[in-house]
Amino acid sequence: MSHLSGKAVVITGAGQGLGRAFAHHAASHGAAVVVNDVDGDLAREVAGEIRSLGGRAVANGHSVAEAGSAAGLIDQCVTEFGTLDGLVNNAGVNYRAEPWADDPVKMREVVEVNVLGTLFCGTAAAGVMCERGGGVIVNVGSGSMIGQRRAAAYSASKGAVASMTASWAVDLAGHGIRVNAVAPVAWTRMARNDPSVVQTPEHTPERVAPLVTYLLSDLSAGVTGQILRFRGDILCVLRQTAIKDPVLERDAWTVEDIADAVGGELREALEPPPAARWK
Template identity: 85%
Template structure:
């Protein structure tokens, strides 16, 4: 028996890149897969590839940024395979621009696809998984959530993914639903089109896919609320936002008191400047 035998999963944005690799790996481990993509034809193509290899897959063409289409995607899985065991919120778009030159329409697209997409799909999936008694949601985040140059909208969207992961993990644990996120490094079309990305063609999407399959499987029982950074050769856990020590307590704070604290007791707790993090 393979790791995902008997399970049915939905993978958004799986017509190419990371999503395609996730779909193929999950199917190879026995999962029935709903392959979703917004681009015409490519979801059908990946589903055909999986079936040609002996797996089970159907396609769904639609935008996760549309609440009705997102709900229809979840319904498609239940209608076709009789159940839903996992959702991978992979669909996403990137956009880079100098802060003074960012296009409002492009920024809106990033937020709608990268934030509303997972929210719409996740809430639709949560209804089914709660009624069913359990399941898994895997969100695809990014190390950009700590703040990447020329990528404010994208960084903000992935920070939102980290927050929704933590929130859902807390809300859904009592219902047997695990929620985690991956922050992958992979050579995909998104990287090809970004001249600022370090050239790493050896970091293929296929190298990242086993992590998502692990999180969808029962091997990861008990793992929830985590963000895992992975590129095929390194694996680590990313720290969630938290209060740093020391916590200073005063009856009242003047401007001078605050300046003194940040120049003194709190100086060691300050984060390094962005240039040091994204050199």
């Protein structure tokens, strides 16, 4: 069944890995796709593959980390296909380092691509979608948002993606726009280049793609503000940051009062160290 027939979507970072799989799967379900990748040759290659299979696709080789380029990417979809129904914010970079050895240049790149790129594309898409009365934004997050060793910049960037997902979902619901995030587990180039990642080549990007197509489709109508964790065989919902009970109230708090509360009534609410809950 073609779940995306008549829809036009933009997928960033779609030259390889997860983005490429998302683009192919969306196209196979009838979507017209703008294939974006900072490596323009890869973007053109994937767009050509989709067209050779009878689908509709065009390439875009600009960086989403530039606000003007991100806006131009959204405009290109409207110009080429007459509309914009979906955006998949997949473009991202990662690197590992001990906290004391973090590289300022690499940290900045992570934030510019993963955070600003998602913000720039999302806000540009929201403007178009508000005018047309609906649409879907799918952000690609990561389980690292809950804290991953040697990945502070990446974890911070994906925590930001989770926060913007929740914020946009609330702001855009009244305009008929759904905003969700996926936190995929897949054997990609990023995973292969990270020696700390468990070797799981069976978890291919293609196994994750149906989740994104589902979120882009009308089958997910009414689902918004969610983060879905998926690796092809396991599907679950990640909890957004929220206040936990009990909420204690005093007219005034001393240092000793706080120590007593944290060691007493709040003790059961304390979170375990990230390593203990990393999956």
